[in-house]
Amino acid sequence: MKVLVTGAAGFIGFHVSKKLLERGDDVVGFDNMNNYYDPALKEARASLLKQTSTCNSGNFTFIRANLADKVAVDQCFKDHQFDRVIHLAAQAGVRYSIENPMSYVESNIIGFTNIIEACRYAQTPHLTYASTSSVYGANTTMPFSEKHSVDHPIQFYAATKRANELMAHSYSHLFELPTTGLRFFTVYGPWGRPDMALFKFTKNIIEEKSIPVFNHGNHTRDFTFVEDIAEGVIRSSDQIAQPNSDWDSNTPDPSTSNAPFRIFNIGNNNPVKLIEYIQAIEKALGKEAILDLLPLQPGDVPDTFADSSALEKSVGYKPSVSVDDGVKQFVDWYRDFYKV
Template sequence: MKVLVTGSAGFIGSHVAIRLLERGDEVIGFDNLSDYYDVGLKQARLARFSDHPNYTHVQADLADRAAVEATFATHKPQRVIHLAAQAGVRYAAENPHVYVSSNVTGFLHVIEGCRHHGVEHLVFASTSSVYGANTHMPFSEHQSTEHPLTLYAATKKANEMMAHSYAHLYGLPCTGLRFFTVYGPWGRPDMALFLFTKAILAGEPIRVFNHGKHKRSFTYIDDIVEGVIRTLDQVPAANPQWRGDAPDPANSSAPYRLYNIGNEQPVELLTYIQVLERSLGREAKMQMLPLQAGDVPDTEADVSDLISATGYRPEVSVEEGVAAFVDWYRSYYRQ
């Protein structure tokens, strides 16, 4: 089928685009190649598949309404995987406006394109950050997410609510995916694993927040991609059994679903660092710091709904995943 992938030069988007092309789909990639981080890395990701005969690239900004509308009108995608966003939790303190422009206004342009061009299914990226102040573990899609702790999380919560309204008003099938701490080859330079690896190889100290005591459901990129592809193929239907007097946040009377995608085995940050040290063959110099504002002490993914709907469970261990990242990093940066 013909699939529009926004953020196709991004970490997750580039991996998803390759998987779709490998299975024979036609992909329209949409990315503005922003300079939030190394544009050269984004171009290198694109170079892995940009000359594929079933790939077409559109370089434009989601906030450009005319460009998004033209993309839908020209290419007429059957399904859409919306991964483009202003990423990063802490950058919002410096530039909050870009988060709303990209993550809210941009999302509106995409979902309007889906509505007016008969798209069969919109799959969009959300985040485990929407669980915010909730401390009940593991995080379940059936729990409340009314207390986000960062602007980034708030914009993703807004996406979930906007998608539900379009599913209800226009019958647009929508699936939101809450990603849990994604890592792996071709990752983002602002993420912990990338920063730690760069610093350790340079003999520089790494900043370890919360003294390394918090836990995360670190999720390898291949597990994320598999979840995205499987949910793309599962178009949600309206649920006539849904009860408005006892509403379930994870589904609806509308064709709308939410799923966590994360490793079920949370790992303490200090353990994660030890796995990285073994893969690099070097010890880290650690600067221990308190928990950062906006960070949550722990995350743990309940993926029972994902397993039930798709038959897939994220399974790559941090030992396997970190080793694969280190191999890629050494090769890419010739170290």
């Protein structure tokens, strides 16, 4: 197949693109390589994707452009006929959305609109896109289920991703565009983002600096290894969303529809306390952390716990990498990449 992956030089987009290339698919990567974090890391990912395409049957084409640029997006769809679109590009980060909300409007609202419009006119067979566990917001019922209400986000980032889900449903309903939204739960692993906890903690422990531990380490997170995530994304993309023939408008299931629309949690189904996560990093590094215990930050969700049974039933997704193994793989990559 020929697959468009937006955010291909990003953390999850890189792993998804690499898996697609390794199985023989042609990948068109679309990324603006912005400076939200060190662009050198994005360049290194893109370079590795180009190397991967020379060693396998899948070809990699890279487009350096902004999704908010409608002309660039339309030209991409004019130049290529896609069998699948996997939309992973977004402005990420919970706390940054408090500081710079307009960047989320550009990337997550305007960019998403340009992609879904292009899919509509190209009659793309299936659009799979990234949502987030942050949409559960003020909900405290565990584990989080796709059937729960998600109408009370507690930060702007989550509000923009919830908007994407609603926009997708409108296009699925109006234009019969098959769409699948995936709510990611705390993804971690090699080639991760420098603004994420695992990256910051590893760096500071190596440099013998203190690490900020919010909510005094009492957070729990459904940490999900990036290779497991990439496998779930690809399986979801392969299987085209279909209308739910049992959908009842009197008692609607918010995760499906009588349109070709669906939403899945994609997590590890095994929440871990933040302090235990830090202990896994200490074990992998062979060094103790200096903890700076801090209160809960505005916009932070204290706990996440994914019910991923619907995704497992639909596409056979079942994560297999433990936190200890996943953290060790990240630490090994970090030491090799940064030569420390």
